[in-house]
Amino acid sequence: MNISEIRNGISLKNIPNFDLSQTFDCGQCFRWEKIKNKYHGIVQGKSVTMCQNENEILIENVSLTEFENFWFDYFDLGTDYKKIGEHIAKINPVLFEAYQQCRGIRILKQDPWETLCSFIISQNNNIPRIKKIIFSLCSNFGDKIGENFSFPSAGKIATLNLDDLSPIKSGFRSKYILDSARKVANKEINFEILSNATTENARNSLMNIKGVGPKVADCVLLYGLHKLEAFPMDVWIKRVMDAFFSKESPKMFGPYAGIAQQYLYHYSRTNSEKLEI
DNA sequence: GCCCAGGTATAAA
DNA sequence: TTTATACATGGG
DSSP: OEEEEETTEEEEESOTTOOHHHHHSSSSOSSEEEETTEEEEEETTEEEEEEEETTEEEEETOOHHHIIIIIHHHTTTTSOHHHHHHHHHHHOHHHHHHHHHTTTOOOOOOOHHHHHHHHHHHTTOOHHHHHHHHHHHHHHHSOEETTEEOOOOHHHHHTOOHHHHGGGOOGGGHHHHHHHHHHHHTTSSOHHHHHHSOHHHHHHHHTTSTTOOHHHHHHIIIIITOOOTTSOHHHHHHHHHHHHHSSSOTTOOOSOOHHHHHHHHHHHHHOGGGGOO
């Protein structure tokens, strides 16, 4: 792993388990877009461009200080995914094959409020339309950043009503968006506290929000709060496998953690025939 | 028209 | 406690 500052950004060389397309297009985030070999994202109110070739990844317009203070953790570069893969290999061959296919995914540590709001919007919805609604939410209520818009704060959304949200066409989810924004704005949901709480307590708190069930809660725990650690690996692998191979709802993984979620999701999309029971 | 989309609230059994 | 259905909207 080699991190160095170059004239217009940061160069990452030989970073294991890091593929931009797998990471950005796997469904964990909604504000990174590929345009002509480059990924453009809006993160924490900042517009950033990245590209990848061979074993080098470039992050444009970011200083070494910014990288160390924010982006290193955002991309979860302190976690050894290879070690996780080796562990998975011992547990289950199907899971390991899924890992092999998706070994380039890094679980992004995203802003908890943005994650919460985004995955509320994701329910019973498809990714293109999720992105469209989030784009609309940002352009209507976010702050302008050059050509783009920041993700609006919970405080800002909390001042709105259902009619205000009608332009983003989020349908029945609007009332859930407002409830989540109000609870975050008035600190009924306090991410500082949740990040120090047990995973179970944090999940229960999140599920007090209207429109937040186990799936949305787990996405917030994983992508917003990076809470993987509370479940022993064998426990959540088993839960993922149980949920995945039950016919009822392969997308409802229950109380698991998400590296396996991501691996299995990708595996299911590319190997659906192998998953028939 | 009909079905589905990375679910959840609600009512009914 | 478990199971069925509605929900807004848009694309295939």
